[in-house]
Amino acid sequence: EPEVPSFIASKVSQYSCQRKTTLNNYNKKFTDAFEIMAENYEFKENEIFCLEFLRAASVLKFLPFPVTRMKDIQGLPCMGDRVRDVIEEIIEEGESSRAKEVSNDERYKSFKQFTSVFGVGVKTSEKWYRMGLRTLEEVKADKTLKLSKMQKAGFLYYEDLISCVSKAEADAVSLIVKNTVCTFLPDALVTITGGFRRGKSTGHDIDFLITNPGPEEDDELLHKGLLLYCDIIESTFVKEQLPSRKVDAMDNFQKCFAILKLYQPRVNSNSYSTSKNFDMAEVKDWKAIRVDLVITPFEQYAYALLGWTGSRQFGRDLRRYATHEKKMILDNHALYDRRERIFLKAGSEEEIFTHLGLDYVEPWERNA
Template sequence: MDKTRTPSLFPQRKKQKGMHPAVSLSSCKVKFNELVIFIMERKMGVTRRTFLTQLARRKGFRVENELSDSVTHIVAENNSYAEVLEWLRGHKMRDSSRFKLLDISWFTACMEAGKPVDSEKKYQLIVQQTYPATSYTPELETSSFVAGRVSQYACQRRTTLNNCNKKFTDAFEILAGNYEFKENAVLCLAFMRAASVLKSLPFTILRMHDLEGLPCMGDEIRAVIEEIIDEGESSRVKDVLTDGRYQSFKEFSSVFGVGLKTSEKWYRMGFRTLEDVKADKTLKLSRMQKAGFLHYEDLISYVSKVEADAVSVIVEDAVRTFLPDALVTITGGFRRGKKIGHDVDFLITSPELREEEEVLHRGVLLYYDLVESTFEQAKLPSRKVDAFDHYQKCFAILKCPQQRVDTSNCDTSKESEKAKAKAWKAIRVDLVVSPFEQYAYALLGWTGSRQFERDLRRYATHERKMMLDNHALYDKTKRIFLKAKSEDEIFAYLGLDYLEPWERNA
C-alpha cells in the first residue's frame, strides 16, 4: 500500500522581517580563504538561501551576498548549466570560466564534512551528456539526454513503471529499508531519493560517467553503483540480507498491524522469527495483529489487478447501498498502473456525504478498524513531513471470492496450498472518506507514490511559497486557500506540467 502521509495544512503566521538576523562576514571567523562562495537564489528562494548562507558562514566558509570578481564557486539548486550561463549573462558576466559552477550537492557535502570537498566533475554542472543509442531502451529511439535537466523533484520527472535501472534501485530500496529499521532517517531518505531519480531515467546506467549532472547522487550512492557496475552486485546489500536483525525486522513487519516499534520490542524480547512470537502464549497482541496472524498467508501474497477489480465491485456495491451518488475511486499503486500490490486503497466521496460507519456489509469483512475524522482534535499547523491526514478511514481485511489469476509472471512462492484451495481470499483494503470539496487534494495525495508526494510538497514549499497536503493548497504570499476541482488544477497552481497517475511511480 502507498500510504501518503502529509502534514495538516493551515496558514502559518507570517514571519516578520528580521526574525532571522543575517550572519555578517565579520561576525564569523573565515577558516577557508581559498574559495569564495556565491549561492544563487534562482529557483531556491530567499529564505532557503539565507539559511544556507548562515550555515556556511558558521562553519567557516566565506559566502558573498553579491556576485563579484572575488567569487570562485557558484552554487545552484535545480538549475541546469545552460540556465546558470543565461543567468550570468543577465548579470553581465560573460566569462563563466572564472567560476566553478556547482550543484547544491557539493555544498551539502561540504557542510557535512565541515570543510571544502573536492569540486571534481561529479559536482559540476555540465553542458549536455550524449549517450550511445545502446544505452537506451528500444522504445525511446533517442540517443541524447541532458542530465543537467533532471530535476531533484520527483514531481518534475515523468516516472513510469518502465524501470531501466532495477538492479540499482532494488539495491537502494534494501539499504533504505535497513536504515529505516535502524531509524536513520537521513540515509534512508538519501537512498530513496537516489532510487527515485534512477527510476525516471530513460536509459540504463552502464558506467560512472553516466551519473554526471544527476541530482541526489552522493558519495555513498555512487560507491554502491560503482560496485554493482564492476562486480555485478553490492557487498553492502549482501551483508544486509544476511544480517539477523534485518531478517527479523523484515519478517515481523510483514504482519498486518506490526510496525517498527513493535518489531523493535519483539527483537529486544529475544524473538527472532514469527514462530518465536507465536510460541509465547503470554504475549499480548492487538486486535489488528491477531487478524494479521490469522490471515497471514493471504496477506503476504500479492494482490493481482484481477483481484483488485473484484474488490472494487464489492466496495462500490456496498458503498452505493448507503450513498447512491457516491464516487468510489481506486487509488495507490493500482491507479498508477501496477499489476500487483499488497493491498487495495479506495477514496470515497459524495456531494451528499453522510455517516459512513456501516459503509460495508459486515458479511464480507473479516476485520475492520474504523478511524473517525480528526479535524476537531487536530493541533494545527503540523510541521511533520509524513503525518497522517484527518480524513475518516477504515483499515479492513475483506473476504473476496477467489479469482482465476494468471500468476506466470508473479512471485507466488509465499502462497500456501491451503490458500490456493480456499473459495475465498483475505485481502487488505483501505477506505478513505473525504468531503466533496477536498476530493481533488485527497485523490492526489492517496494516489502516491510516497516519494512523489514528498517531493510535491517540498516543491510547493521551496519553489512556490505554498503549503500542500491531502486537504488543500495554501498560498502563503497571497494568504489564501486555493480551491481545486481536479488534479490538473492543483498542478496548474504549482506551475507544474500535469503528470498522469502512471507517470508518478517515483
C-alpha cells in the same frame, strides 16, 4: 558513442514531481539495492540516510536508459557519496556487497519478517527484537506477548496477505466495494487509488477513496459491517486547520484499514486434486485481501486523490516542492498559500498541479 538524445542530466529535477516516472525501470539492479539500504535505515529510524537512498532510487527509475558507467550518472541530482559507492560496485562487481551484507543481517531479516505482518511496524519490531525474538515462529510461540486486534488479524490471515493482490482481484473487490457503497449512498463516487491507479499489475493492498458529492456526509458507511476485519479511524479533520508540515504525516480522514473476504469460485483444473481433497468442505474458497477505505468530503476529494495515488516518494516530493519552492503547505486535505494566507481550492488534480506551477503528471507517470 550512443547517447540518448534530448537527455540532459543537469536538467533533471531533484523533485520527482517534476519528472515522469513510469513502471519501465531500466535500473532495477541498482534500485533494488538502494531499496534494501533504505529499508535497513528505516528499521534503524535513520530517516536522512533512508530518504537519501529512496531519492536516488527514484532518480534512477526515471532514467530512460540503463546505467553502465559512472559517467552515466554525472550531473544527476541525489547522487551522494554513499549512493555512488553502491553504484560503482554494482557496475564493477555485478552486485553490492553492502546491500548483500544488509540482506543477510540478522536484525534486518527479523525486522523484515516482523513488519510483513499487518499491524506490525518498526516500533513493535524493535520491541520484539529487544526481547530476543528473531522469527515469526518465535513470536507466535511467545504466549506472554499482548497482540493488538490488528496484529491478531495479521497473523490469522498471514499467508493470504503476503501473497500479492492481482489486478483481477482488485477489479473483483472494486465491484463489491462499489455495489456495497452504492446501496447506502447511491450518488457516491468510488475510486481506486494507490498502486493500481498508477498502473501496477499487483499490490500489497487495494486503496479506495469514497466521496459523496453534495452536502450529505455519511460517517456511518464504514460502520455497517461488510468486512472481515476493520479498524475504523474516525475523522480528526478540523475545518480551517493548516495543512500538516510533516512529510510523512497521516491524514485526518475517516478511514479503515480493512481485510475483506473475497470469495473465489474454485476452478477444477486438476481432477487429481479434487479427488485427493476428499472433504470438499475443507477447501478454502476465499482469500483475505487488504483494503484501505478512505472517506473524504467532496471539496477535499482532489487533494485526497493526489495524496492517496502516490507513489509515496512522489507525494513526499510534492510536499517538499510546495514548501521549499512555493512557500505553500500541501497535505491530503488542502493547499495553503503562506504568502497570501489563503487556501487554494481544487476540483481536480490538474488544478492542484497548476496552483503549484507544475506541469501535470499522469498517475502512471508517478511511479517515483
